[in-house]
Amino acid sequence: MNRPRIITKEKAELILQEVGLNLFDKPVKYLINRLSGLDKSKSALKAGYADPHHTIRIENTDAYKKAAASISDKLPTTEKLATEHTKVIEQDTDLSSKNRAIDMAYKLKDLYPREEGELDVGGVKITVTKKGGSE
Numbered sequence: 001m002n003r004p005r006i007i008t009k010e011k012a013e014l015i016l017q018e019v020g021l022n023l024f025d026k027p028v029k030y031l032i033n034r035l036s037g038l039d040k041s042k043s044a045l046k047a048g049y050a051d052p053h054h055t056i057r058i059e060n061t062d063a064y065k066k067a068a069a070s071i072s073d074k075l076p077t078t079e080k081l082a083t084e085h086t087k088v089i090e091q092d093t094d095l096s097s098k099n100r101a102i103d104m105a106y107k108l109k110d111l112y113p114r115e116e117g118e119l120d121v122g123g124v125k126i127t128v129t130k131k132g133g134s135e
Helices: 009-018 026-035 040-047 055-059 062-074 078-090 095-108
Strands: 117-121 124-128
Touching (some): 009 026, 026 062, 040 055
Antiparallel strands (some): 117 124
């Protein structure tokens, strides 16, 4: 299964070129593929590695570590992500995005109840019951 894309391939390549990394190095290509949303095995194969099962070795190379650090320095800070997340929650035009952002915040803060009972959210009591089914 592919994972969410962190940044575009073009943006990653631009950042890596700016710091002087060779885009044709296999570990660098592997990182670009990972950032594009491919899983580890597919990223390794697409980067030119014969064996997709040794991704830990790839991620321990100096070229990969330098490339990953360069990308990390250019990604939004935690504060910027929190600010953007808050904007999504506070807007009322795209309710689907708003609900996903609220759900994400509840999961990150572990606010969903694990058992039946009541949940107090901002002074509003919500009764949680489990319906029949298999879990």
